Amino acid sequence: xxxxxxxxxxAAGGAPxxxxxxxxxxxxxxxxxxxxxxxxxxxIAKSTLSQLESGTGNPSVETLWxxxxxxxxxxxxxxxxxxxxxxxxxxxxxxxxxSERADYVAxxxxxxxxxxxxxxxxxxxxxxxxxxxxxxxxxVVEHVVLASGRARIGVAEDPVELSPGDYIAYPxxxxxxxxxxxxxxxxxxxxxxx
Amino acid sequence: xxxxxxxxxxAAGGAPxxxxxxxxxxxxxxxxxxxxxxxxxxxIAKSTLSQLESGTGNPSVETLWxxxxxxxxxxxxxxxxxxxxxxxxxxxxxxxxxSERADYVAxxxxxxxxxxxxxxxxxxxxxxxxxxxxxxxxxVVEHVVLASGRARIGVAEDPVELSPGDYIAYPxxxxxxxxxxxxxxxxxxxxxxx
DNA sequence: TGAGCATGTTCGTCAAGGCGAACAAGAGGA
DNA sequence: TCCTCTTGTTCGCCTTGACGAACATGCTCA
Numbered sequence: 212x213x214x215x216x217x218x219x220x221x222a223a224g225g226a227p228x229x230x231x232x233x234x235x236x237x238x239x240x241x242x243x244x245x246x247x248x249x250x251x252x253x254x255i256a257k258s259t260l261s262q263l264e265s266g267t268g269n270p271s272v273e274t275l276w277x278x279x280x281x282x283x284x285x286x287x288x289x290x291x292x293x294x295x296x297x298x299x300x301x302x303x304x305x306x307x308x309x310s311e312r313a314d315y316v317a318x319x320x321x322x323x324x325x326x327x328x329x330x331x332x333x334x335x336x337x338x339x340x341x342x343x344x345x346x347x348x349x350x351v352v353e354h355v356v357l358a359s360g361r362a363r364i365g366v367a368e369d370p371v372e373l374s375p376g377d378y379i380a381y382p383x384x385x386x387x388x389x390x391x392x393x394x395x396x397x398x399x400x401x402x403x404x405x
Numbered sequence: 406x407x408x409x410x411x412x413x414x415x416a417a418g419g420a421p422x423x424x425x426x427x428x429x430x431x432x433x434x435x436x437x438x439x440x441x442x443x444x445x446x447x448x449i450a451k452s453t454l455s456q457l458e459s460g461t462g463n464p465s466v467e468t469l470w471x472x473x474x475x476x477x478x479x480x481x482x483x484x485x486x487x488x489x490x491x492x493x494x495x496x497x498x499x500x501x502x503x504s505e506r507a508d509y510v511a512x513x514x515x516x517x518x519x520x521x522x523x524x525x526x527x528x529x530x531x532x533x534x535x536x537x538x539x540x541x542x543x544x545v546v547e548h549v550v551l552a553s554g555r556a557r558i559g560v561a562e563d564p565v566e567l568s569p570g571d572y573i574a575y576p577x578x579x580x581x582x583x584x585x586x587x588x589x590x591x592x593x594x595x596x597x598x599x
Numbered sequence: 600t601g602a603g604c605a606t607g608t609t610c611g612t613c614a615a616g617g618c619g620a621a622c623a624a625g626a627g628g629a
Numbered sequence: 630t631c632c633t634c635t636t637g638t639t640c641g642c643c644t645t646g647a648c649g650a651a652c653a654t655g656c657t658c659a
Contacts, residue, residue, distance in 0.1 A: 227466055227467070227470045227480075228466060228467070231466060245605080245606065245607085246606075246607060246608095247605085247606070247607080255647075255648085256647060256648045256649065257607080257608095257649095258607095258608080258609080258610090258647080258648070258649075258650090259646075259647050259648070260607095261607060261608060261609090262608095262609095262646090262647090264607095265608090268645090268646065268647090269465045269466055269467045269645080269646070270465065270466055270646080270647090271463045271464065271465050271466075271615090271616080271646070271647085272421055272422060272425060272463055272464055272465075272466070272469060272484075273421070273422070273463045274646085274647075275466060276421045276484075286421075286484060287481035287484070290466075290480060290481065331548055331550070331572070331595060333550060333570055333572065335570075354525055356525070356527060356552070356593045358550070358552030358553065358569070358570075358591070358593070359552065359553060359569075375552070375553075375591075376527055376552075376591065378525070378527065397552070397569075397570065399550045399552070399593040401525060401595055439635085439636065439637085440636075440637060440638095441635085441636070441637080449617075449618085450617060450618045450619065451619095451637080451638095452617080452618070452619075452620095452637095452638080452639080452640090453616080453617050453618070454637095455637060455638060455639090456616090456617090456638090456639095458637095459638090462615090462616065462617085463615080463616075464616080464617090465616070465617085465645090465646075468616085468617080
């Protein structure tokens with residue numbers, strides 16, 4: 212019922228093996244290391260590494276992990292894809308996230324991989340009853356920097372009052388609130404899907 | 406410089422297989438699915454899944470990927486560990502990044518993994534000659550949301566003038582500038598190390 | 600020129616991953 | 630009570646990943 216999401220798992224681009232192959236070669240190049248040297252550090256056969264970089268083969272987790280360590284790369288990067296370019300979104304433009312309340316507007320500024328990692332929102336809120344958000348996906352962390360106004364933000368049972376320039380991070384997979392205390396309260400939120 | 410990989414392996418907790426085993430079981434439970442059902446969706450043998458959840462075995466990437474799809478999980482979560490907590494940094498507090506210029510102050514708000522992924526800064530700049538930044542590591546992307554004031558921001562050869570609420574993203578591995586046009590210009594920057 | 604040492608590739612061999620069937624253990628239903 | 634349909638585990642078999650040696654190539658130095 213989660214619906215056969217072939218779209219679901221695709222945190223990265225498409226076929227993971229190709230992505231990994233490209234990542235492996237890219238990261239190795241970036242580190243300025245030889246195939247032999249990386250294989251030695253990772254404790255795997257260079258033949259194996261060669262095949263992996265050529266897209267052949269289907270590495271085991273241990274193998275991939277060892278390579279991540281050898282390349283000094285967080286492992287997740289090996290399966291996540293490349294990079295964007297310049298982009299500007301003017302205030303008021305951009306996709307506004309639908310809300311049941313007119314006094315709460317969230318604009319999606321950047322959603323790196325469409326459904327994973329980390330989104331950046333611009334949030335504008337008017338004073339009123341606290342906006343309570345149900346927990347999101349497990350592993351979500353929300354970072355908020357208050358740009359103007361004042362607000363009480365954080366986990367539902369213990370929100371924190373913030374002034375302009377203040378920053379807070381809290382787990383997004385627990386109930387949390389955003390309550391504006393002044394008109395025209397604006398904040399930048401980074402929602403991190405891990 | 407690339408070296409010193411002691412930080413490397415710690416992308417996740419420790420032994421990846423145990424983490425994966427725990428993640429698989431956790432995510433499956435969370436989804437309320439039976440082992441048989443998940444195996445069927447992922448197109449793998451339930452025996453395989455059983456062994457994986459018990460910590461035995463060393464799955465291939467394809468297997469793990471299929472499970473990520475079946476469980477509707479970004480894949481990276483299967484190998485990344487638990488969770489942080491609430492953190493607040495008041496305006497003016499927090500580690501200010503050293504600068505050769507007194508009229509440019511960057512405060513580090515969050516550096517998730519110390520040397521990878523993404524940092525969040527609060528930046529305060531006074532008008533003056535454009536601050537030119539040399540290229541950072543390849544793959545860096547900088548996201549900036551202007552909180553107050555006005556500024557010209559972007560790649561060196563083509564900066565963009567921003568007003569409060571405006572957003573821009575640009576490659577950080579090219580020369581880029583930040584020029585405040587009004588006193589007390591404040592911005593939030595997300596520097597993404599890929 | 601050729602020896603020496605790098606690089607990255609391909610080729611057999613072996614162990615391990617993944618499969619399907621058979622297996623215990625519960626939970627209803629007739 | 631027995632039957633049946635679940636659940637998750639354990640057991641041979643076979644495919645396949647990983648290994649190490651041998652193989653091409655390119656570079657440096659004598």
